[in-house]
Amino acid sequence: MLQFKRLVAASAVVAALAVPGMALADDVITLGSAISLTGKYSTNGEHTQKGYDLAVDIINGRGGVDVGGKKYKLEIKYYDDESTPARGAELAERLIQQDGVKFLLGPYSSGLTKAIAPVTEKYSVPMVEANGASRSLFTKGYKYLFAVLSTSEQYLASSIALAAEKAGVLGKKPGELTVAMAFENDPFSQDIRAGVMEDAEKFGMRIVIDDKLPKELNDMAPTLTKVKAVKPDILVISGHAKGAATAIRQIAEMRVDVPMLAMTHCDSAKVIKKFGAQSEFTLCASQWAPTLSYSDDYFGSAADYAALFKKTYDYDPPYQAAESSAAVLTFADAFARAGTLDPAKVRDALAATDMQTFYGNIKFDETGKNIAKPMVLYQVQNGQYVVVAPTKWAAAEVVHPRPKWADR
């Protein structure tokens, strides 16, 4: 594959030299991206890159994008941002100023996106991003930033809705439920907390525990002791992979019984593999699942995408890859509808996006975030992640309440 790309690149250079006026280069739309290929985000940076590449390959395989009656191939120019925001901003500047790139795909993580968005905004370069979920990205009035993923405050809000929906099982009304929250003290987790608070308030639920976990902490015993004492109906936890791993281990060890346990980062903490039965019945927030019933013309259904990804890269697609592919599809769709490669027109076309992809529906509000796709909730059932919410796309019924540890 790499050799093939080199060949294409080499022949492109030769052709460009041979044909005056660089006729061939005109048939290519170059997207730029600063992406974390080294440093602390390198694993997810790689997922992102593979997602982008897969979508580009499949679009080019169909002959490219039709812009105003002319076919264009897509191509991505990558730079490694080393997982540092300052470097990301520098590279975005370089892509736009030196390389003349007119369209950007997002980097990995909210932090990097936050660093790059002001640059793209300054040069009026549209950026479709798939891996920056922080709410604060969409409160700054950016006009050229579009995000295909659900923003962070939606991550666990669906668990509150699910608990309200199932309140009857516990013999209660939604307004009588009590919520315990433990969120890491970083912007991302606190965004999630804000979303949970908002939804809990909407249903009139009472917050009984609201702990902010310091990021150095790898022991949740005091918080969990409190949970045992106040017996909430829902326990919501978010603290990246470390939080998920610590929580699963200690909830089982301390035999903390709650009717519903919801958290983020189950997959990055690999809870099923590491903790087996201890992780059973945990609800996990996810951007996407291969079992969802969305589909599009390029990839087919979500399951088709998963199969293609697995065939190409030899592992199951994490949602980071899926949303990245969706970002490229969004650009392609906007190019086709704009009928021109003028950045301002493409920007307007992006703003008017209303489509379904294998990843979910995409429709942006005026701040540029995708409002058409809900978060999904997995539940660990028999050692598998099964989608249980939102109920419309769910593959299985949620097990609620969780069986008590003494009965397992």
Added chain:
Amino acid sequence: MDNLQILLDYPIFSAQLVIDGILIGAVFALAAYGMALVWGVMNIINVTQGEYVMLGGFVAVMLGEAGVHPLFGVPAAAAVLYVLGWLLYRSVIFRIVDRDLFISLLATFGISIVLQQLMNTAFGGDVRIADSGLGTWFWFDNQVTVSQIKVVAFLLVLVLGTCLVVFLKTSRLGQAIRATAQNARAARVLGIDTDKVYATTFALNAAICGATGALVAMAYTIHPYIGLPYTVRSFMIVIIAGLGNLPGVLAAGLGLGTAENFAGFLLGAEYQIAFVFGLLVVVLLVRSKWLDRKRQYLK
């Protein structure tokens, strides 16, 4: 103060907090004892403490993933870290032994960053655990639970601590270490190879922390950046207990673990670490008042 009310209404949860505090406190104490050893003998405040713990944890995790029971990770981590400590002494630390405290702080701080980044590059930033396969004891209708691995860790800490004391009191090398701690120059005059003593002490500390780390990986979680809390707590315990006082270190460790758990429960987890730092300031103030009084008395 709702949380206080909970404790008053259900005193059983205090028992839980005390037990968890004592069990984690023992782990802190072991790392702290190593720090006291290096500090006392070499006059170096080793802020790489936490990174040794992290590395020891990774040894246990690697063994676990290779199918070996991670409890064997305790001696294995000690052995690996002993070698690493020795190499670090021979390459870096021997240059700073007689220099002032600031230089050694800088040097060990530098080493800790290098170790963190190397581990991040080699293994990635993911959280890791070693599964000991042990269960939990539970009493009073599951209200009090004690994880067996934490008890095993606690007992191992006691055993290791006792071995260390016996080693320092009775063996030739141990006596040489103590002699060097008392007066390095006199020890040299009497024919003790202080360079070797320093190398051994530094390596021994790394080994102790390595064993601690293996226990942490089995009882809690580990990742490349987990070191700092262990360094900070070691420092604090040593400040409270003083150098070369194992019962004191153990008592301070258990006390800190318990106090921290109550702080986490009563004030919320967000203040748990802040509480540790706050306590450190208080302890330093009290300690300096103490010393002042002693000095006056000596006059």
